[in-house]
Amino acid sequence: xxxxxxxxxxxxxxxxxxxxxxxxxxxxxxxxxxxxxxxxxxxxxxxxxxxxxxxxxxxxxxxxxxxxxxxxxxxxxxxxxxxxxxxxxxxxxxxxxxxxxxxxxxxxxxxxxxxxxxxxxxxxxxxxxxxxxxxxxxxxxxxxxxxxxxxxxxxxxxxxxxxxxxxxxxxxxxxxxxxxxxxxxxxxxxxxxxxxxxxxxxxxxxxxxxxxxxxxxxxxxxxxxxxxxxxxxxxxxxxxxxxxxxxxxxxxxxxxxxxxxxxxxxxxxxxxxxxxxxxxxxxxxxxxxxxxxxxxxxxxxxxxxxxxxxxxxxxxxxxxxxxxxxxxxxxxxxxxxxxxxxxxxxxxxxxxxxxxxxxxxxxxxxxxxxxxxxxxxxxxxxxxxxxxxxxxxxxxxxxxxxxxxxxxxxxxxxxxxxxxxxxxxxxxxxxxxxxxxxxxxxxxxxxxxxxxxxxxxxxxxxxxxxxxxxxxxxxxx
Amino acid sequence: xxxxxxxxxxxxxxxxxxxxxxxxxxxxxxxxxxxxxxxxxxxxxxxxxxxxxxxxxxxxxxxxxxxxxxxxxxxxxxxxxxxxxxxxxxxxxxxxxxxxxxxxxxxxxxxxxxxxxxxxxxxxxxxxxxxxxxxxxxxxxxxxxxxxxxxxxxxxxxxxxxxxxxxxxxxxxxxxxxxxxxxxxxxxxxxxxxxxxxxxxxxxxxxxxxxxxxxxxxxxxxxxxxxxxxxxxxxxxxxxxxxxxxxxxxxxxxxxxxxxxxxxxxxxxxxxxxxxxxxxxxxxxxxxxxxxxxxxxxxxxxxxxxxxxxxxxxxxxxxxxxxxxxxxxxxxxxxxxxxxxxxxxxxxxxxxxxxxxxxxxxxxxxxxxxxxxxxxxxxxxxxxxxxxxxxxxxxxxxxxxxxxxxxxxxxxxxxxxxxxxxxxxxxxxxxxxxxxxxxxxxxxxxxxxxxxxxxxxxxxxxxxxxxxxxxxxxxxx
Numbered sequence: 001x002x003x004x005x006x007x008x009x010x011x012x013x014x015x016x017x018x019x020x021x022x023x024x025x026x027x028x029x030x031x032x033x034x035x036x037x038x039x040x041x042x043x044x045x046x047x048x049x050x051x052x053x054x055x056x057x058x059x060x061x062x063x064x065x066x067x068x069x070x071x072x073x074x075x076x077x078x079x080x081x082x083x084x085x086x087x088x089x090x091x092x093x094x095x096x097x098x099x100x101x102x103x104x105x106x107x108x109x110x111x112x113x114x115x116x117x118x119x120x121x122x123x124x125x126x127x128x129x130x131x132x133x134x135x136x137x138x139x140x141x142x143x144x145x146x147x148x149x150x151x152x153x154x155x156x157x158x159x160x161x162x163x164x165x166x167x168x169x170x171x172x173x174x175x176x177x178x179x180x181x182x183x184x185x186x187x188x189x190x191x192x193x194x195x196x197x198x199x200x201x202x203x204x205x206x207x208x209x210x211x212x213x214x215x216x217x218x219x220x221x222x223x224x225x226x227x228x229x230x231x232x233x234x235x236x237x238x239x240x241x242x243x244x245x246x247x248x249x250x251x252x253x254x255x256x257x258x259x260x261x262x263x264x265x266x267x268x269x270x271x272x273x274x275x276x277x278x279x280x281x282x283x284x285x286x287x288x289x290x291x292x293x294x295x296x297x298x299x300x301x302x303x304x305x306x307x308x309x310x311x312x313x314x315x316x317x318x319x320x321x322x323x324x325x326x327x328x329x330x331x332x333x334x335x336x337x338x339x340x341x342x343x344x345x346x347x348x349x350x351x352x353x354x355x356x357x358x359x360x361x362x363x364x365x366x367x368x369x370x371x372x373x374x375x376x377x378x379x380x381x382x383x384x385x386x387x388x389x390x391x392x393x394x395x396x397x398x399x400x401x402x403x404x405x406x407x408x409x410x411x412x413x414x415x416x417x418x419x420x421x422x423x424x425x426x427x428x429x430x431x432x433x434x435x436x437x438x439x440x441x442x443x444x445x446x447x448x449x450x451x452x453x454x455x456x457x458x459x460x461x462x463x464x465x466x467x468x469x470x471x472x473x474x475x476x477x
Numbered sequence: 478x479x480x481x482x483x484x485x486x487x488x489x490x491x492x493x494x495x496x497x498x499x500x501x502x503x504x505x506x507x508x509x510x511x512x513x514x515x516x517x518x519x520x521x522x523x524x525x526x527x528x529x530x531x532x533x534x535x536x537x538x539x540x541x542x543x544x545x546x547x548x549x550x551x552x553x554x555x556x557x558x559x560x561x562x563x564x565x566x567x568x569x570x571x572x573x574x575x576x577x578x579x580x581x582x583x584x585x586x587x588x589x590x591x592x593x594x595x596x597x598x599x600x601x602x603x604x605x606x607x608x609x610x611x612x613x614x615x616x617x618x619x620x621x622x623x624x625x626x627x628x629x630x631x632x633x634x635x636x637x638x639x640x641x642x643x644x645x646x647x648x649x650x651x652x653x654x655x656x657x658x659x660x661x662x663x664x665x666x667x668x669x670x671x672x673x674x675x676x677x678x679x680x681x682x683x684x685x686x687x688x689x690x691x692x693x694x695x696x697x698x699x700x701x702x703x704x705x706x707x708x709x710x711x712x713x714x715x716x717x718x719x720x721x722x723x724x725x726x727x728x729x730x731x732x733x734x735x736x737x738x739x740x741x742x743x744x745x746x747x748x749x750x751x752x753x754x755x756x757x758x759x760x761x762x763x764x765x766x767x768x769x770x771x772x773x774x775x776x777x778x779x780x781x782x783x784x785x786x787x788x789x790x791x792x793x794x795x796x797x798x799x800x801x802x803x804x805x806x807x808x809x810x811x812x813x814x815x816x817x818x819x820x821x822x823x824x825x826x827x828x829x830x831x832x833x834x835x836x837x838x839x840x841x842x843x844x845x846x847x848x849x850x851x852x853x854x855x856x857x858x859x860x861x862x863x864x865x866x867x868x869x870x871x872x873x874x875x876x877x878x879x880x881x882x883x884x885x886x887x888x889x890x891x892x893x894x895x896x897x898x899x900x901x902x903x904x905x906x907x908x909x910x911x912x913x914x915x916x917x918x919x920x921x922x923x924x925x926x927x928x929x930x931x932x933x934x935x936x937x938x939x940x941x942x943x944x945x946x947x948x949x950x951x952x953x954x
Contacts, residue, residue, distance in 0.1 A: 019589070037719070058943045073938065084608055086763060092938075102588035104533055104832070104834060106718055106832075107832045107833050107834050107865075108721070109832065144620060150667065151667050151671070153665055153667070155946070157664070157665065159726070161642075162665060164671070165638075165642065171517075176767075178927055180925070180927040180928060181925065181927075181930065182925070182928060184903060184905075185832045185903065186830050186831070186832065186865060186866070186903070186904065186908070187634070187830065187833070187863075187864040187865050187904055188541060188630055188639060188861075188864045188866045188908040188909050189830060189831045189903075189905040189907070189908060190627065190628050190639075190678060190907050190908060190909055190910065190912070191905055191906065191907045191912060191916070191920065191923070191924060191929075192632070192678070192912060192920060192928070192929070192932050192950055192951070193675060193678060193683075193909075193932045193935060194628075194641070194674050194675070194677070194678050195931050196926055196933065196937075197671050197674030197675070198670060198673070198674070198675065199672070201667060201670060201671050205834020206670075216936045217725060218721070218722045218725050227890070241583055244585070244695070245695045245768060246695070246768060246769070247768075248694055248695045248726065248768060249636070249725065249727055250726055250727075258551075282898075291722060291723060291724075292723070292778070297774050301769070340793075351665065353663050353665045353666060354583050354663070355581070355584045355586065355662045355663065356583065356585075356664070357581060357584050370578050380896035384665075386664075387664040387792075388584075388663060388665070389664070389665045389667045426661055426662065427663065428661075428663055428665075428666040428667075428668055429668065430666070430667050430668045431663070431665040431666060431667060432665050432667050433667065435667070435668060435669060439668070442668075443668065443669060446668070447668060448657070448658065448659070449656055450651075450656070450657045450658075451659060451669070451672060452669070452833060454657065454670075454672050455669050455670045457670065458670055458935075458937055461934055461935070461938050462651065473669055473670075474669070476921070
C-alpha cells in the first residue's frame with residue numbers, strides 16, 4: 001500500500017498544488033458527514049477542475065491500488081460520501097467542476113458539470129423560464145453528480161420521476177481513467193444498451209459522473225396548494241389515489257404527515273401553527289401546478305374533486321392556500337420536519353417504500369410492532385405518499401435513548417423489524433436515500449441473491465481492482 | 478455443433494412435443510419477418526409455457542452452444558426477431574406465455590407474462606378504467622416482452638416516455654437459465670444498481686424478458702385533437718414547442734407530416750381527404766387529453782394558445798375535431814402512412830432523432846443532400862416531432878427502383894448520407910426501431926467507441942458463450 005506522502009505528492013503532480021488539501025483542518029469538512037455522525041480518514045482531498053483531471057487521478061489510483069471516495073456536496077444520509085478508516089485513500093470532491101456547459105430552452109435541455117450545486121441549476125433553469133424539478137432539502141449544497149449517482153428522490157418525484165428519469169445523458173470517468181462522453185440531449189435513442197442507467201444509482205462505485213445533460217420543464221405559473229385533515233390513513237390513501245386519478249400531469253406533490261409529526265413541528269418550529277381548525281390524525285399536503293398564469297380553473301377543479309369527500313366526511317377539514325404566504329406556511333411545516341425531529345428526540349428514520357395500496361397495512365403492522373417490541377418509541381410518519389415512500393420514524397426521547405446501552409444494535413433491531421414488514425409486502429428498505437455504508441448489511445439480508453450476484457459481476461467488470469468507493473453499496477461476497 | 482435432430486429432440490424432452498414445431502411449413506411464420514424481406518433458418522421453434530420452461534431451454538442451449546433467437550410478435554422492422562442462416566439454432570417464441578398475472582388499479586400497476594400481446598394489455602387496463610399508454614402500429618400482434626426488449630417508441634412517448642419509462646420491474650431468464658425475479662410495483666427503490674434498464678433495449682442479447690410489472694395511468698375522458706397547416710418546418714417546430722410549453726402533462730401527441738406524405742395518403746387511402754381547406758406544406762397533428770369527462774376548458778385553452786399564431790399567419794389554417802368521427806379521420810391519415818407509402822414506391826425509411834431545435838436544420842440539409850446526390854428520390858417526412866424523432870423517407874418510384882442494380886448499396890449510401898447529418902447534430906441513426914441485424918454496421922460507424930466497448934464487456938459478462946440473438950445489436954469485435 002502507498003504511503004500518504006506518496007499519494008499526496010502524486011495528486012499534486014497530477015492536478016496542481018492548489019487543488020489538493022491534506023491537513024486535518026482542511027480535510028475536516030470532507031472526511032466527516034454533515035450530521036457529524038460518521039467520519040473517515042483520507043490521505044488528501046482532491047478538487048479536480050476538469051474531466052481530464054478526474055481521468056488522470058483515477059488512472060493513477062487504479063494503477064497504484066489507491067481507493068477513491070467520490071464526493072459531491074457530502075449530504076448523504078447513509079454514509080455514502082465519506083472515506084472509510086483505511087487512511088491512504090483520496091476523497092475526490094467535484095465542487096470546482098461547476099460550470100453550466102450549455103442551456104437550451106427550446107430543447108428543454110441543459111448540460112452541466114457534475115459538481116454544479118442543485119440550487120445553481122435551479123436558478124439557471126429559471127433564468128430561461130424553465131424548471132429542473134429535482135427538489136430536496138439539501139438543494140443548497142448537494143451536487144448534481146451526487147444526485148445522479150444516488151438517483152435522488154424528493155418531493156417532485158410523483159410528477160417528474162426520480163432523478164434518473166430527468167437525465168438525457170451522462171459523462172462518466174471509468175475507474176481506469178477512460179472518459180465516456182455520453183452527453184446527449186436526445187429524447188429517443190435506441191442504439192444499443194442504455195449504459196447511463198447503470199451509473200445512476202451506483203453511488204460512485206462504478207465510476208465518477210463528471211457531467212450530465214438534464215431535462216427541463218415548463219415553469220409552473222399557477223400553483224394550488226391544499227392541506228387535508230383525515231381521520232385514518234386509509235382515508236388519506238383513498239383521497240390521494242383519487243387526486244392522482246384526477247390530476248395526472250398536474251399533481252406536483254402528495255405528502256402525508258401524521259398527527260405526531262405535526263405536533264413535533266408545531267412544538268419546535270417558530271411561527272408555525274396548525275393550518276386546520278381542528279387537529280386531525282393524518283394530514284395530506286396536495287399541490288397542483290400548471291404553466292398557465294392565473295389559471296383559476298385549477299383550484300375550481302380541485303374543489304370539484306374534494307367536495308364529495310368533504311360532504312361525506314371522508315375528509316374532515318381542508319384548507320386551500322389563498323395566498324403565496326399561506327402556501328409557504330403549509331410547506332414550512334413539511335420542510336421543518338427533519339430539524340424539528342432532531343430537537344424532539346432520537347428519531348430513527350426508515351426510508352421504506354411499499355406498493356401504494358399497502359400503505360395502510362404497513363402502518364398498522366409497523367405501529368403494532370413498535371408498540372409491542374419497542375415501547376419506548378413513538379410512531380412518527382412523513383412521506384411521499386404518491387410514491388409509496390414513507391419516512392417511518394421511531395421517535396425516542398433523548399433521555400431514554402441516552403440510557404440504551406448498545407445503540408447501534410437497538411437501532412438495527414428496530415430497522416429490521418420494519419424492513420421485514422416492508423419486504424413481506426414487496427417493499428424496499430431504501431426507497432430514495434440509497435445504500436452508502438449504512439445499509440450494506442441490508443443488501444445481504446433483503447436483496448434477491450440473483451440480483452445481488454449480477455450487481456457484483458457488474459462491479460467486477462467495471463472496477464476489477466475495487467478502488468471506487470469500496471465497502472459501499474455491495475456487501476463483501 | 479449439434480445436429481438439428483438432436484436439438485429438436487432435446488427441446489421436445491424439455492417442454493413437450495406440442496410446444497415444439499420443426500417442419501418448414503410450421504416454422505414459416507417464425508423464421509421470416511412480417512415484411513417478407515428477410516428470412517433465416519432454425520432447427521425448430523419452441524413455445525414455452527412458463528418461466529421455468531424458458532429457463533430449462535436456455536440452460537440446455539447454453540450448455541450445448543446452441544444459439545437462441547428470442548421472438549415476440551415478430552414485428553421488428555430491423556430484422557431483430559428472426560434467426561440467422563446458421564440453421565441449427567432455435568427460435569424461442571413467447572406467445573404461449575400470455576397471462577395477465579395481476580392487475581391493481583389502486584397501485585396503477587399490472588404484472589404480465591412476456592408473451593402478452595400489447596392490445597390485450599390495453600384491454601385489460603381499460604377494464605379497470607386505466608390505460609397502458611404504449612401505442613404503436615403493431616399493437617395487435619406485438620408482445621410486451623418484445624416491446625421491453627426493444628424499448629419501443631410510438632405516438633405517446635411525448636407524454637408518457639419510452640417503454641423503459643413505463644416499467645416498474647422485470648422477470649428475466651439469463652443465458653445460463655438463471656431466473657431473476659425483478660418484478661415489483663414500487664415507484665422508488667434505491668437499493669443497488671438498476672439492473673432492469675440493462676435488459677430493456679438489449680433486444681434479447683442478454684437474456685429473455687419473461688414477465689413485466691407495468692405502470693398504468695388514468696384513462697383520458699376528454700380528448701381534443703387538432704390539425705394545423707403551416708408554411709415552413711420552422712413554423713411547425715415553433716408551434717410544437719409553444720404547445721409543449723403550454724400543455725405539459727396534457728399533450729399526448731405532436732406529430733409532423735410533410736405535404737408529400739399527405740399527398741401519398743390522400744392518393745392511396747380510401748375515404749381520406751385533406752382536413753384543411755387549402756394544402757399546406759407542413760401539417761402538425763396535436764392531441765391533448767385529460768381524465769376529466771366533458772372538460773370544455775381543454776379546447777378553449779388550446780384555442781387560446783393557437784389564436785395568436787392564427788392571427789399572425791404563423792399557422793395558416795387549423796381544424797379542431799368537433800366529433801369523434803372527425804378525430805378518427807385525422808388520425809386515419811397518420812396511421813395510413815406505412816401502408817400508403819408501400820403503394821407509392823420504394824420508401825427508404827430512416828428512424829433518426831436530433832435535438833428538437835435542430836429539426837429544421839436537419840430537414841434543410843437532408844433535402845439538399847437528397848436533391849444533389851439522390852435525385853431519383855423525393856423527400857417524405859412523418860415523425861414524432863415532440864421527441865425530435867423523424868421518419869425521414871426517401872421515396873423512389875417502383876419502376877425507377879427496379880432499375881437500380883445494387884439496391885442494398887444504394888440504400889446504404891442514402892442512409893449514411895442522412896445519418897451523417899444527424900450525427901453532426903448530436904443525433905442518432907436509430908431513435909425508436911432499434912438495431913436488430915439491419916443496423917449492426919451503423920453501430921461500428923456511429924457509436925462512441927468507449928460506449929461500444931462497454932456494451933461488448935456487458936455482453937461478455939452476461940452471455941459469455943454468445944448464444945443469445947447472435948449477430949444482433951453488437952458488431953463483431
